[in-house]
Amino acid sequence: MTEWNAYASPGEKPFDIERLQTLWGRLHKGDAEPWPTDPALQQAWMLFHSGAFQRAAEAGLALDDAGLNVANKATAIHANYVERREATRENLLLETAARAEKQQQRQPSNPGAWFWQAYALGRYSQGISVAKALTQGLGVRIKTALETTIQLCPHHADAHLALATFHAEVIDKVGHLIGGMTYGANKVTGLGLYETAMALNPDSAVTLTEYANGLVMLEGEKRLPEATALLDRAAAMEPLDAMERLYVASARVALEG
Template sequence: MTEWTAYISSGDKPLDGERLQALWSRLHKGDAEPWPTDPALQHAWLLFHNGAFERAAQEGLALGDAGLNVANKATAIHANYVERREATRQDLLLETAARAGKLQHHQPDNPGAWYWQAYALGRYSQGISVAKALTQGLGVRIKNALETTIARCPQHADAHLALATFHAEVIDKVGQLIGGMTYGANKATGLSLYETAMSLNPDSAVTLTEYANGLMMLEGEKRLAEATALLDRAAAMEPLDAMERLYVTSARAALEG
């Protein structure tokens, strides 16, 4: 198994099971993951929210299909925000995408099976360059997986956000004409998807930072003030768990940069 870089928390107060259940709907407003009834699965999620991403993945994998969403989320978030070795990062993302693909066959109606495949392939694409990923056919796979996620779960705010980012990145990298004709990317669709994500999950550092980035890709300098205001909101948030802290830290870094 690939060795992971350890995540060092910044003095976060660990959540316990009772606190996690109380915060669950707030923490999972983005991915619409239901509260698990299995205590072992609850524990795997508790590890995730406390930043023990590798252990969360291990415990999730030990539970079979029932634990794949937490295992995939832990692996993908670790790869994107913690892992600094590019080769390891890419390996972890591809492992996540492959597991999610298998889960689609076992549980085709599970939104997480489609979303975490798209998320992992999307972040992998950013690492190898979006333009290169498009030539490898990854763009079509990502778009299809995100559209399937939304069809399975219209309240999945993060899927709307990720699909909006797909449209934004394709247009940003290859232009609106080629992006539209070849990959179905559309500026108006991207902006509408961002607005839907904001309506579904407006008080999320994830939504705010991704929307800010998307506005700059789709609209540029004319929306700079709005994008900066979104990052300001994200940076001012008090994180409730390890993942939120990673996003808030990212927003603060973007403002300082």
């Protein structure tokens, strides 16, 4: 594995097993990942939450299927929020999606296998342009994977959030008519999915920032005050781990823009 751009934050507090177990429910309310009983898997998750994304990915991959969710999450989050080289970012996201798709064949009932494929393809699509991604058939794959995630795990807040964003971005880029007829995108469905995500995980910087962006895409400037209030809440949060710190930072940047 080639060397990734390092993520470093002076405010990051390393995780130990006690802190990981104490905060697990809060940190994984979004992805509904079960508590790992394997000490090696716990170590991989400690690396992830501490911001050592490449080491977390390598530790997860060394555990085969048992470690793929942490490996894929670490790779996808690094690619989307830390990696500065566009070609490397795209490659990491496509690698994540491919690993997750193969995992689905071996573990079809694992929600993470479906979610991380969708997440990686979604972020890849944003990079190359959503409209271009739709013409490549990625929209159908993303939507199917997220709907499967929710079917397998109805309390997977991040899957509701990502599926809501799918509806919002399709409508924003190709319009209500084409988006609905061709890709099954629907404003009412998207708003409902955002509301479900908020009900499942309301105190999350991830939920707040994605919901804020989605409100503006789906309903325009009339929802801008509400979206700004959501971003204000996210920006004011004290992050518990590296991923939350990245989302909080993105909310602050959005408010400054």
